[in-house]
Amino acid sequence: MVLLKEFKKALLTSLWFVFLTFPIVVIKVDPIERTVFWRWQNAFYMAVGTFSIYLLVKFYQHRKENQPKSSDAGENKLPISSLIHRILLNPVQRNIFIGIVAAISIVFPHIFSTYQTNVMTTALMYVVLGLGLNIVVGLAGLLDLGFVAFYAVGAYTYSLLNLHFGLGFWTVLPIGGLLAATFGILLGFPVLRLRGDYLAIVTLGFGEIIRLILENWGKFSKGPSGISNIPRPGFFGMHFNLEQSVLYTYYLMIILVIVTIFIVNRLQDSRLGRAWIALREDEIACQAMGIDKRKTKLVAFSLGAFWAGIVGVMFAAKTTFINPASFTFLESAIILSIVVLGGMGSIVGVVFGALILILLPEYLRALSEYRMLAFGAILVCMMIFRPQGLISNIRRTYKFEKKSPPPVR
């Protein structure tokens, strides 16, 4: 009886969606040739698709409701994430795990082609970007939609300094990071007073302003045509051919990822990191505990921006060509999806999120058209079904352990 009712509801839902998507999915017009195509098969796919998705969602909800509540609510129910956590918590297994990952990452470019190595380097860049945004969004709870602006600042710092003053990659790497961090503080100062959603819109506006200036101020940034012939990173004056240089960039990225993970991990457990988490949970209570809200937020902004700036320099050096089109709002949205999918505040999660979101569309070429569609859907679905992300952060808890009673003689 219940099943029949659900079936009827699913049917009605799919009919509603067929109606909803009718003009845009079924009809395609060519206003110049003045012809109309009726793509009826699309309506059919839409009906079947929504029907099955509806039943799937209902099934998921049904199972979730009927599942007996597990005794410890903090434990993760998804097997994959609990497996990773179990490995990371056990020192021996963790060392083996890290060893395997290190071995794979060292051997990777020697097994696969240059193209694959390039793709992997891009994915690693997004890992660092994700970790940078994770400081701002995941730890401090400040939704930053203009993160790509700092990335752009880093990339343009390197290309412009190189163009005008001939400065090399290693000189500009810290300059780019620091300049981006300065921009982070500049943006941070005025928006400190704003609440969450207003903050998101202001950062979005800031990101767009930076992009529009880069696009229109031709004398400064060479406008939409961009800057080309940016030198690749060097190594004590050695000259590489293209293949070696790809390899070199890949290893540089690996080192950068390791350094970032190390620093972010240490930050998380530091006084500052705990202040961020407190700020995210409750601003007023946090202030009442004597945490300087202004300083804590500014440091979060500038540290997040610093990593974006560093990756920006790497990006300019890797692609040897940049233009404002690389720094649109969609880029910010991709980085945000990485953080949200992986799990806000979780380092392992962000690494996995970046690898999944950047590598999957690369290898499933057929799906690459649907990439942005999927990113949008991921953001919505994650918020509804799994707000803590794929691999959620385990909250550090401290237990008072009873001392074992002294052995009785």
Add this chain to the structure above:
Amino acid sequence: MDYFIELFFSGLTRGSIYALIALGYTMVYGIIGLINFAHGEIYMIGAFTAFIVATVLSVYGFPLVSIVIISGLAAVVWASSYGYTIEKIAYKPLRHAPRLSPLISAIGMSIFLQNYVLLAQTSDFLPFPTLFPDLEFMEPIAHIIGTTDVIILVTTIVVMVLLTLIIKFTKIGKAMRATAQDRTMATLVGINVNNVISATFIVGSGLAAIGGMLVAAHIGQINFYIGFLAGIKAFTAAVLGGIGSIPGAVLGSFVLGLTESFATGYVSSDYEDVFAFSLLVLILIFKPSGLLGRASNEKV
């Protein structure tokens, strides 16, 4: 002087379009405190529906008046259906979630809808059919204000008056105002809050669709990406006027439209969007409650 008047009227036209979109933002924010980031996409979908229906009808040789009426109705109906469905899918399950969750969900919805239209239709700019021919009696002042500008202004005024009447005097309008003031209290006096929220989304989306159709007919071309910029600018207008306040949204839209029009006319047209974004940042920094909004203090 003519140039000044021309800029003035073009600012009014811009302002009235922003007003149609900004009302959706401000009404939704007033009721559930959410920035409906996907609102710009609703506007785009309204414009696209109008474009598709109008082109189909003109290919099959319908008279112009019926094309305008039918495509306008279709735009409103479909955009409202989208608004209703989006609220049910993306926002309703998150009503008691932390503040950032519905916003992230809304951003996801916005990206999803953009790419849905991109994949189902095309990424090219498409020419929008001419819906409003130049009227003859407008000829002497055509260099100052065009026919479509007049049509946009008149339509906006009519729609605003209708909206005010709905909100002031009908039962659903009163329920909306009650819910905006205090949702729990509204539930206690027997208002079905879920229905009120749905109604708000439907009305807001319908207004955005009218705006979308008018703009597309005015500019003469359409693309899947038009919603993003229009949405951000209308949001700026809503914040400028004080988000949550309906007269504020209208006032803010006209201020923003005139500012943009004069700034592009007298300063530089390259930085048109920079003006709008800078205005948004400046308002939020110095007067986050807007021109007509009330500052609210968070109580613990």
